[in-house]
Amino acid sequence: KQEVTQIPAALSVPEGENLVLNCSFTDSAIYNLQWFRQDPGKGLTSLLLIQSSQREQTSGRLNASLDKSSGRSTLYIAASQPGDSATYLCAVETSGSRLTFGEGTQLTVNP
Amino acid sequence: EAQVTQNPRYLITVTGKKLTVTCSQNMNHEYMSWYRQDPGLGLRQIYYSMNVEVTDKGDVPEGYKVSRKEKRNFPLILESPSPNQTSLYFCASSGTVVGGDNEQFFGPGTRLTVL
Numbered sequence: 001k002q003e004v005t006q007i008p009a010a011l012s013v014p015e016g017e018n019l020v021l022n023c024s025f026t027d028s029a030i031y032n033l034q035w036f037r038q039d040p041g042k043g044l045t046s047l048l049l050i051q052s053s054q055r056e057q058t059s060g061r062l063n064a065s066l067d068k069s070s071g072r073s074t075l076y077i078a079a080s081q082p083g084d085s086a087t088y089l090c091a092v093e094t095s096g097s098r099l100t101f102g103e104g105t106q107l108t109v110n111p
Numbered sequence: 112e113a114q115v116t117q118n119p120r121y122l123i124t125v126t127g128k129k130l131t132v133t134c135s136q137n138m139n140h141e142y143m144s145w146y147r148q149d150p151g152l153g154l155r156q157i158y159y160s161m162n163v164e165v166t167d168k169g170d171v172p173e174g175y176k177v178s179r180k181e182k183r184n185f186p187l188i189l190e191s192p193s194p195n196q197t198s199l200y201f202c203a204s205s206g207t208v209v210g211g212d213n214e215q216f217f218g219p220g221t222r223l224t225v226l
Contacts (some may be wrong), residue, residue: 032213033213034214042219044217046215046217082201091154098156098169099144099146099203100156101153103152
């Protein structure tokens with residue numbers, strides 16, 4: 001059974017700092033890995049999707065990497081801002097629409 | 112605008128009173144899913160559907176039913192709700208091409224309280 005772990009569970013940083021969020025998964029037979037952002041009481045917003053054949057994806061200040069063989073992904077956020085404060089979730093897809101989520105990293109960026 | 116909609120957004124009900132949460136997407140997606148999110152347990156998949164009339168159980172299907180009679184709609188049915196089904200529910204859709212390398216789009220969530 002696929003298990004997804006995110007470390008750290010919570011992170012507090014000063015504005016402007018670069019940071020890395022980690023995601024690991026136990027079964028490397030995945031179709032893709034997706035990073036989401038969730039604001040309190042709200043839905044999930046997709047940030048980046050990395051297909052199994054890719055090594056990384058970039059969108060603005062965000063960069064996500066994938067090492068499928070070792071079961072790891074990282075989300076790098078450059079020059080963090082208070083508006084980046086949210087919970088970040090990673091999820092792996094192992095078959096059509098079968099997603100397994102990590103529990104998330106709660107990020108606080110302090111002005 | 113491409114979106115996944117859910118209704119109602121908030122619902123308070125009593126044990127045993129049947130309810131349906133609707134989900135609709137306008138992106139012609141094949142895949143649709145339902146998740147529940149609970150503190151300390153994260154997001155867990157309840158049911159998913161790969162196309163019209165094709166559904167399968169996720170990780171926590173007990174106490175729930177689904178149907179997929181039309182491509183755009185995927186309602187979640189609680190025949191006899193119980194307090195342990197109090198949760199935040201999300202519907203999601205993905206994919207216009209069979210294969211799995213598709214971005215997931217989530218609805219805004221339905222907060223259900225069963226008394």
